[in-house]
Amino acid sequence: MPIIINLDVMMAKRKISSNELxxxxxITPANLSVLKTGKAKAVRFSTLEKICEVxxxxxxxxxxxxxxxx
Amino acid sequence: MWNKNRSLMLSSALVxxxxxxxxxxxxxxxxxxxxxxxxxxASGQPSVYVPLLITLYSAVPAxxxxxxxxxxxxxxxxxxxxxxxQNVKLLRIISYCCFAExxxxxxxxxxxxxxxxxxxxxxxxxxxxxxxxxxFEQAVALREENDFTI
Numbered sequence: 001m002p003i004i005i006n007l008d009v010m011m012a013k014r015k016i017s018s019n020e021l022x023x024x025x026x027i028t029p030a031n032l033s034v035l036k037t038g039k040a041k042a043v044r045f046s047t048l049e050k051i052c053e054v055x056x057x058x059x060x061x062x063x064x065x066x067x068x069x070x
Numbered sequence: 071m072w073n074k075n076r077s078l079m080l081s082s083a084l085v086x087x088x089x090x091x092x093x094x095x096x097x098x099x100x101x102x103x104x105x106x107x108x109x110x111x112a113s114g115q116p117s118v119y120v121p122l123l124i125t126l127y128s129a130v131p132a133x134x135x136x137x138x139x140x141x142x143x144x145x146x147x148x149x150x151x152x153x154x155x156q157n158v159k160l161l162r163i164i165s166y167c168c169f170a171e172x173x174x175x176x177x178x179x180x181x182x183x184x185x186x187x188x189x190x191x192x193x194x195x196x197x198x199x200x201x202x203x204x205x206f207e208q209a210v211a212l213r214e215e216n217d218f219t220i
Contacts, residue, residue, distance in 0.1 A: 012142035031220050 002065040007036050010055045025050040080185070082144050091139055118181055125178040128206050129171055136167035153209045163204035168196030 011021060022032040027047060034040050048059055055062070095102070100123065106117040139160040146157055172192035179185040 025220060032217060033219045039218060040220050043220050062150045065129050 001038060002066050002068075004036055004063070004066050005035060005062060006064055007032075007051070007062055010057055010061055014055050014057075021051070021054060024054045038061070078144060082141075082148075085137060085140050085144060091154070092133055092137065092180050095126070096130060099123060108155040118178075121178055121181055125174060128174045128177075132167040132174070136164045139164045153206065153213045155210055158203055158206045158210055161199055161206055165196045165199035167204060168192050168199060172196065 010065070011018070017035060018032055018036070019029055022029045025047065027035075035043065042065075048062075051062060103119055103122045103126065104120070107117055111117055136206065143157055143160045143164075146152065146160075151157075153162065169192070175185055175189045177180045179189050
């Protein structure tokens with residue numbers, strides 16, 4: 001998938017754990033793990049909005065498009 | 071009252087009944103064929119004892135495979151796992167079994183034309199199952215997409 005999730009980077013910058021992020025966003029740690037490992041097929045706008053709100057960042061800070069990965 | 075569980079139980083029980091019927095037919099086939107053959111000979115036609123017996127016993131493996139697949143399919147549905155890749159594979163196997171049965175009966179249809187009805191029924195059933203398999207395949211993809219939407 002050419003879409004790369006850089007959630008780990010943002011989480012490290014904000015010094016927030018997976019469990020805390022999952023709790024504050026309102027998703028299960030298992031679903032957050034699916035998102036972090038790039039297994040997710042889609043992300044709801046509401047989830048993205050919450051993640052951006054909690055991590056105080058833009059969607060572009062979390063999502064990246066890589067042409068070479070296909 | 072009638073509900074989903076009772077319907078599944080009935081389907082499962084019917085599969086078990088067909089298992090027993092298949093076993094009984096395997097044992098009794100020579101006697102049943104002999105009985106039919108006597109009627110054929112009495113009507114002045116040549117004996118079909120050996121071709122019919124070959125046809126019936128050739129049809130057994132595909133029938134047993136289809137029954138086992140149906141049993142596993144029903145078990146998966148009872149576990150509330152209808153839209154999984156295994157079920158798509160099972161439906162594909164069952165449809166292939168139907169086509170195999172159609173091919174087996176083509177041989178006997180060359181001797182008795184009315185058996186073409188069985189051939190057409192088996193082939194049509196296989197076709198229907200293939201379409202159902204395609205529907206399940208699409209449903210599995212949709213379920214996976216839904217499961218991996220965060």
